[in-house]
Structures are given as structure tokens and as C-alpha cells.
Amino acid sequence: MSNLVAKIQEHYSDHVISTKEFRDEHTVVIRKEAIKAVMQYCRDHLDLQMLLDICSIDHESIDPRFEMVYELSTIDDSQHIRIKTPVAEDEEVDSVSDIWATADWHEREVYDMMGIKFTDHPNMKRILMWEGYPYYPLRKEFPLAGKPTDMPDVAFTGVAPMEGGPFVTSSSATSTVAAEPRAKGES
Amino acid sequence: MVSSVPENSENTANSDFVYDSKVEGNIIFTQVDAAINWMRKNSLWPMPMGLACCAIELMATASARFDISRFGAEVMRFSPRQADVMIVSGTVTYKMALAVKRVWDQMPEPKWCIAMGACASSGGMYRSYATLQGIDRLIPVDVYISGCPPRPEALIEGLLRLQRKIDTESSTRELKAEPAEEVVKGLGI
Ligand code: SF4
Numbered sequence: 001m002s003n004l005v006a007k008i009q010e011h012y013s014d015h016v017i018s019t020k021e022f023r024d025e026h027t028v029v030i031r032k033e034a035i036k037a038v039m040q041y042c043r044d045h046l047d048l049q050m051l052l053d054i055c056s057i058d059h060e061s062i063d064p065r066f067e068m069v070y071e072l073s074t075i076d077d078s079q080h081i082r083i084k085t086p087v088a089e090d091e092e093v094d095s096v097s098d099i100w101a102t103a104d105w106h107e108r109e110v111y112d113m114m115g116i117k118f119t120d121h122p123n124m125k126r127i128l129m130w131e132g133y134p135y136y137p138l139r140k141e142f143p144l145a146g147k148p149t150d151m152p153d154v155a156f157t158g159v160a161p162m163e164g165g166p167f168v169t170s171s172s173a174t175s176t177v178a179a180e181p182r183a184k185g186e187s
Numbered sequence: 188m189v190s191s192v193p194e195n196s197e198n199t200a201n202s203d204f205v206y207d208s209k210v211e212g213n214i215i216f217t218q219v220d221a222a223i224n225w226m227r228k229n230s231l232w233p234m235p236m237g238l239a240c241c242a243i244e245l246m247a248t249a250s251a252r253f254d255i256s257r258f259g260a261e262v263m264r265f266s267p268r269q270a271d272v273m274i275v276s277g278t279v280t281y282k283m284a285l286a287v288k289r290v291w292d293q294m295p296e297p298k299w300c301i302a303m304g305a306c307a308s309s310g311g312m313y314r315s316y317a318t319l320q321g322i323d324r325l326i327p328v329d330v331y332i333s334g335c336p337p338r339p340e341a342l343i344e345g346l347l348r349l350q351r352k353i354d355t356e357s358s359t360r361e362l363k364a365e366p367a368e369e370v371v372k373g374l375g376i
Contacts, residue, residue, distance in 0.1 A: 129317065130282045137316045146316025157281045158324075160314040 002026045004046050004081050012038055017086075027082040035085050036094040039070065043099055048072040048081060051096070054106035056087075056114045060140040064088035066116055070096070087116055095121040113138035130155040144168070223358040227271075227297065228350040229259040234270030234294060236287055238277030241304040241336040245276045248339040258346055267293040272349065273326075274342075276303040278311065279319040291326045297361070299353070301345050302328045305335045327369050 015034035042048040052071040095118035097103040108127040115136035173179035305311035310320035
């Protein structure tokens with residue numbers, strides 16, 4: 001177990017749900033309540049001063065449904081750690097944009113695509129889709145082709161034709177052959 | 188001009204007012220339509236609507252190596268009010284779509300539109316919730332150029348096709364008529 005993970009576990013033993021190591025990549029899953037404290041600790045005491053990325057995962061059928069993923073590293077890129085936290089569908093996550101300014105836009109993207117809101121975010125607005133768009137397009141139940149929407153004189157979206165593509169994997173298929181990427185005709 | 192005329196030339200000193208038989212003696216008979224079309228097609232002022240990677244090829248077309256000015260279309264203006272052909276080069280997202288339409292509406296008649304590349308023509312590889320599936324769903328397109336991105340030669344070919352199209356228009360009649368209703372594919376996707 002890496003030094004960093006051990007330190008986090010030591011300090012936040014109540015909040016660490018699990019840790020995982022896979023090919024030298026270290027992941028710590030912590031409870032949502034502690035996310036901000038842990039991030040602050042990582043930056044101030046573990047030298048993990050760079051926030052590389054924030055993303056989110058939609059597990060659809062698993063409860064809690066969403067998961068936030070934060071990638072941290074040292075400035076010289078010698079150490080790397082991934083921090084995850086499960087988020088239920090109606091929950092908000094504490095914004096870390098006051099720890100790293102770069103989190104501002106990452107969190108807005110998560111909100112735009114996945115619909116997870118952040119508490120105390122300075123500007124919780126959509127970043128890619130237009131303001132007023134009613135869906136969260138990267139959620140699992142959202143069709144790839146899109147849905148028709150219209151806000152007169154502001155913006156609109158339509159449904160893209162899907163014949164002959166794109167190629168989609170079937171994650172629920174039983175055999176690897178059936179799971180291969182195929183054109184589905186309609187998503 | 189006056190100062191450059193040598194003393195011993197066949198023009199007199201006051202050459203500004205001399206009848207220049209070399210130029211003015213040749214009278215050309217033509218149709219008004221042909222004359223107007225000839226003037227229009229040889230000085231198309233493009234409105235560059237660069238939205239993605241295709242815009243790089245558009246810039247290349249305008250630069251020295253390919254030099255779109257050989258075809259009279261070098262005056263790229265970022266003001267739609269001074270442009271008469273909109274070159275939509277790139278992916279039109281829904282977020283940008285109405286802005287493109289608005290710029291188009293600001294261009295004075297007569298105006299033409301070139302959809303440059305797969306994205307502008309049909310949405311290209313972006314079969315998704317975020318991309319307009321072809322700019323012809325919003326504004327009428329005269330020339331589609333295939334390619335991802337099209338080479339500058341392809342854009343020049345498109346421009347020449349547009350010039351040929353302009354050549355066939357009945358411009359005089361259209362000068363008097365009300366601007367025709369724009370025909371677009373509409374959003375019945
Ligand atoms: S057609 Fe290809 S090169 Fe042009 S904007 Fe689309 S993706 Fe980019």
C-alpha cells in the first residue's frame with residue numbers, strides 16, 4: 001500500500017470506505033461527507049497539489065447511483081492518487097473549487113452531463129449544453145441520438161439519425177462475441 | 188497617372204481627358220443579367236463561419252499557397268453585413284446553430300452558402316445529441332463540399348461551382364422581386 005493511502009487511512013479512518021491498488025494505481029473510496037476535508041488534506045499535507053481531472057460515473061442500477069472520481073498528483077508527477085466517492089441520485093457534493101480553481105469548470109461539466117450538483121460552487125451553470133436544456137446527456141438512460149427540445153428563439157436540439165451506426169458495445173451481453181461493438185440501428 | 192506618361196508619348200500632356208481609343212473604343216454588347224452575374228461571381232466576399240477543424244483548411248485556402256484571391260474571393264470579412272457568401276466550415280453544435288442563423292440573417296441579399304465538409308453538410312461523424320445534422324436544416328445551402336476536412340482544392344472547386352451557379356441566375360428579375368422565401372430542409376429530422 002502506498003505511503004499516501006496509508007496516511008489518508010490513518011487520518012480519516014472513519015470515512016474511508018475501501019482502498020484498491022491495481023497496477024500501481026491507488027484508489028481510495030471515501031464517504032461523501034469527508035470529500036472536501038480529504039482533498040484539503042491531500043493538498044496541504046500530502047503534497048498532492050495538482051488536480052488532474054474530475055469525472056463522474058453513472059452506475060445506473062447500483063445504489064448509490066453515481067460516483068465522483070478525482071485524480072490528484074504531485075507537481076512533479078511522481079505520485080498519483082485517485083479518490084472516489086459514491087453519490088446518490090438526489091445528493092449534492094461539496095465543491096472543491098475553492099481548493100483548486102481548476103475544479104470550477106470540471107464540476108460544471110459534471111453537472112451539465114450527469115446532473116450532479118455541487119454545494120458552494122461559485123457558478124453552478126451548464127458549460128457545454130445551452131442554458132435551459134432539460135436533460136443530462138451522459139446519463140445511461142439518455143439515448144445517444146438525443147431528444148428533441150425547443151426553447152423558442154434561444155436554442156433547440158433534434159434527434160440524430162442512427163441508421164448504420166454508431167458502433168456500440170453491449171455491456172449486459174453474456175458472451176464476448178455478443179458484447180462486441182455493433183451498429184445498433186437505433187440507440 | 189499623368190506624371191508617369193513620358194513627354195514623347197502619343198498622348199498629349201493633358202492625358203486625363205484624352206479619349207483612349209484602346210479602351211473606350213471597344214464597346215461590348217451584353218445582357219444585363221450576364222453583366223451583373225459576371226460582376227457578382229468574380230468578387231464574392233466570404234463570411235468565414237469557422238467552427239471546427241475545417242476552418243483550418245479554410246484558412247489554408249485563403250493563404251499564399253492556395254490563394255483564394257485568384258478567384259476573387261479573398262476579401263474575408265468578419266462582418267456579415269459586408270459578405271455575400273457564407274462558408275460554414277466545421278461542426279455546427281446546437282448551441283451555436285442559432286448564432287449561425289443570426290449571422291446569416293444579417294447578410295444582405297443576394298447571398299449564398301457553402302457547406303464545407305462532412306460536419307456542415309450532414310453532421311458528419313457526430314451522430315449525437317449535441318450536433319445539428321447539417322446546416323441545411325437552418326439555412327439554404329448552395330454548394331456542399333465532401334471531405335473531412337476537404338482539401339483546399341476542394342473548397343476552390345466548390346467556389347468555382349458556386350460561380351457557375353451564379354452565372355445561371357436571372358439577377359435582373361430578382362432585383363425587382365421580393366426576396367424569395369428561403370427553402371430549408373426544416374427540422375423534421
Ligand atoms: S468535417 Fe471533419 S475536419 Fe471538418 S469540421 Fe467536421 S470533423 Fe472537422
